[in-house]
Amino acid sequence: MKTMDWNRAQAFLATAEAGSLSAAARQLGLTQPTLSRQVAALEAELDATLFERVGKKLVLTETGMGLLEHARAMGEAANALTLAASGHTQAIEGRVSISASDAYAAYILPDIAERIREEAPQITLVIISRNSLSDLRRREADIAIRHVRPDEDGLVGKLVRESTANFYASQSWLSRNERPKSMADIAQYLIGFEDTERFAQFMRGIGIPATEDGFRLVSENSVVVWEMVKRGLGISAMMREIAERTTGIVELFPETEAAKVPVWLVTHRELRTSRRIRVVYDILAEELTRLT
Template sequence: MRIALAVARQGSLSAAARALGTTQPTVGRRLEAFERRIGVKLFERDARGLTPTPLCAGLLEGLERMDEGALTVERRIAARDTGLQGSITVTSLDWFGDFVLAPILTRFGARHPLVTLTLINDDRRFNLSRREADLAFRPGSFDEEGLIERKVAEVSYGLYASPAYLERFGPPDFASGCAGQPIVALQERSPRSPLVRWLRGLAPEARGVLHTNSIWSQLAAAESGEVMAALPRVLGDRRPTLRRIDTLKAGLVLPIKLGVHADMRETPRVRAFIDFAVSELKLRAVELKPD
């Protein structure tokens, strides 16, 4: 039934396999075995993928309730009072996880050797309700039910270029919207994201040479001397190969929020890590948001 629900949600065997952490042949075999067992087809196959039959569609509400009930049980078992031992999975953006969280996780792990820590850096929004991760650090708000969020840091952004770029192209002309000047941009999922809107407001006429979903790619592109890039100041200010450009406007400041499911918040190892991470981020506050 869990596999049938995953196929209905995802629309294909391959997508369901990825969501379940297994393989497409395994999902296909188990779905066929289940259909033989109950004596009815649950999906119709067409060019778009797998579509639930009327019977399957009528079962989905009950399957969703069963799934949520099972997940609640799993979270409460995972949250049992086992002291400072067990596993914690943390997810974040690439640069923030690499540059900010990895040292914090390492220091916490050194103090609590019975806690197994996993850091996953990915722009995908992991589902904390389904325990794809225990904690998430990301800009913006969380929209999952049952989650608790809190702001733990603020990150300042600036516009950067190399000395070679500035010598070749000259300082950006913000009055003309940086017309024709080459730039690298972050490939955001939403064009309404604050970083996308800020950069478009600064340089609406700039020529996009590259779009990438990685801040590290943007930084490397800027260091090549061919483009400008919007970067977190905690990264850009410390690169001797880059110069921060005076944009004549207020810089961008994005809040970083921590999200955790309410069922997991008071688990001793999770609570201890949250308190430790918040304390460490306070010590880095000036570095993340310089005056």
């Protein structure tokens, strides 16, 4: 029986899920010509056309659709094998990747990384800054700091703290503007987040009459938003442990009950047996729990 080359199947799977050769090549760390050759080789091996080009996108043919679930099953098996092997590694060395929101990655993790470097100098830390959830089962990260409880099979999570968030402005902004008396007063000064429609809807839900086209400063990155707040360009919400580390920042409504933001530390069940990942996980848990 002929055995399928996993590299070719992986190239097919990545291309099918990404929708383009360039995106799939970036995901796999390959050049686009290399990936294209692997997909072409698989089509030649199977004597079948797996993709057709529609505009700038690659779309699966009927044959490709029929093979996709089999390729996904192969991918899950390969990931499980990698996870099992990583879980049995006992050396406190090698790479450990941590996924966190951009604000946590920029303002909270550097201090914790300093301790990890001191206590486990042979570990290479990879900090992944992203506001979407990393897929730990596919090894997009070894450990994730999330603000939602994990519900995927195979993951274990620990609620390390219950953070709070409120609205803040800089002292320089307050020196030029009258201090808002209620949250309803801050709509025109808010720095918006993408997507603005969803953000405005959320603001209206907590009593702030925001509109999608009412924001004059917008970013998808909370570090960018916070830097603009620090420079007196507007008002934004931020978690208290970050705001209290920032000089020149004033909490606008300290008497108002703050929004609760859970902080979960998540990893894959198999990786809990890896010493290097366990060391990093335990330090993260200890440091995040003690944040004031």
